[in-house]
Amino acid sequence: MPFQDFIGQEQIIKLLKISLAENTLSHALLFTGPAGSGKETLAFLLAQAVNCREENPPCGECLSCRKTMSLNHPDVRLLTREGTGIRISQIRALEQESLSQPYEGRKKVVIIRDAEDMSLAAANSFLKTLEEPPPYMIFVLLSGRPQALLPTIKSRCRIFPFQPVPEKLITAYLVKKKALLPAEARIFAALSRGKVGLAVALSEGEEFFALRERAYSFIKGLRKLAxxxxxxxxxxxxxxxxxxxxxxxxxxxLRDLFLYRETGKEDYVTNIDYLEFYQNDRYWQQQRILGAISLLVKAKEDLGASVNPKLAFGAMLLEFKEVI
Ligand SMILES: [Zn+2]
Known part of the structure; x- marks a missing residue:
């Protein structure tokens, strides 16, 4: 796909296009942002662009572009962790590979997923490669936790922080590309919190609407919890x-409920099909909503920290019953 089909990150794309046109692209780039924010997609677009010979690269259709997207281009490589992290043996193999000229393209591109997963030995070894790379090498590091990268690696990279994509853009994208109804698309866009990849993944999950119904019943049932x-x-x-x-x-x-109570405006409601509940319910006063939100957030943190789910949910419900 061409750059203009990529949603969001306009500033980054503008800078990349200028560097490509002026042939001043840095040999080491660091894309930072949470999972689902499009780092890898854009890295592959860039890899297409540096080797595409069409007028407006990347065209997305020439042999070079297609090979890049299907991971079959001999000059484009995706490096991912093996086992617990990126090992020094992988970086050494990379160094070896960097010694030879590109096979087909103008540049060799190495995309490193979760670059912060490099072991210390691997990172130190990689640092040497970054110090004096051959002119045809481009490294694109992707990281959701750039603070975990060696500062010396970061200082050798041009850093591009990915920003959350506005909800409206994601909604329009889902309607156009995934043929969703606007009301449905809006739910996925809101839940993704600015991450296009996550919105798409959610929209492709078959169970989504059944799960949302269960969440709705759960919230409605809490008032009668014995x-x-x-x-x-x-x-x-x-x-x-x-x-x-x-x-x-x-x-x-709960966010819908809170904002609807506060403003009386449907515009703020994501789950618009639950509007009747938001309008008629008398149990969920604002203080109660806020209390429940903090308990849900706590339960989410517990699950993230691998607390036994039964205990996490039990503690949440117990506290809900006693305090709220
Ligand atoms: Zn092309």
């Missing part, structure tokens, strides 16, 4: 395969 129901319910919730997404969906419903 003490003896807490642990059976926690057990049931712990069986959800996508418990983090379930909690996000609950949070999104």
């Amino acid at each position: 003490k003896k129901e807490i642990f059976p319910l926690a057990e049931k919730l712990a069986q959800e395969e996508e418990s983090a997404l379930f909690l996000d969906l609950c949070l999104e419903i």
Whole structure:
């Protein structure tokens, strides 16, 4: 695909295009941003662009572009962790490869996914490669946690921080490219918090709307929660395969409720099909909503920290019953 089909990161794309046109592209680039923010997609577009010979690179259609996208271009490589991290043996192989000229293209491009996963030995070895790279080498490092990279590596890279993509752009993209209804697209866009890749992944999950219905029933049922129901319910919730997404969906419903109460405007509501509930419910007062939000956030953190899901949900419900 050409650059203009990429959603968001206009500033970064502008800078990359200028560097390409002026032939001043840095030999080491660092793309930073959370998973799903498009770092890898843009890295591959750049890899296409440096070797595409069409007028407006990347054309996305010539043999070189197609080979790059299908990971079959001999001059483009994606380096990913092996086992627990990126090993020194992988970096040494890379150094060897850097010694020979490109086979087909003008440049050799190495994209390093999760660059912060390099072992210390690998990082130190990579540093030497970065110091004096052959003129045809381009390294694109991708990182969700750039603070974990060696400062000496970072200082040798041109850094491009990816920004969250506006919800409206993601919604329009999903409507156009995935043929979704605007109301559906908006839900995925809101949940993705500015990450196009995540919005697309959510929209492709078959179970999504069933899971959202369960989140809705859960929020509606909380007012009648009896003490003896807490642990059976926690057990049931712990069986959800996508418990983090379930909690996000609950949070999104509470956020809708809060903003609707505060403003009376439908514009702020993501789950527009639940509007009747937001309008008629009398139980969820603002303070209660805020309390529930903080408990859900805590449960999400617990799950992220590998606390047993049954315990995380149990603690959340118990506290909900006692405090809220
Ligand atoms: Zn091309």
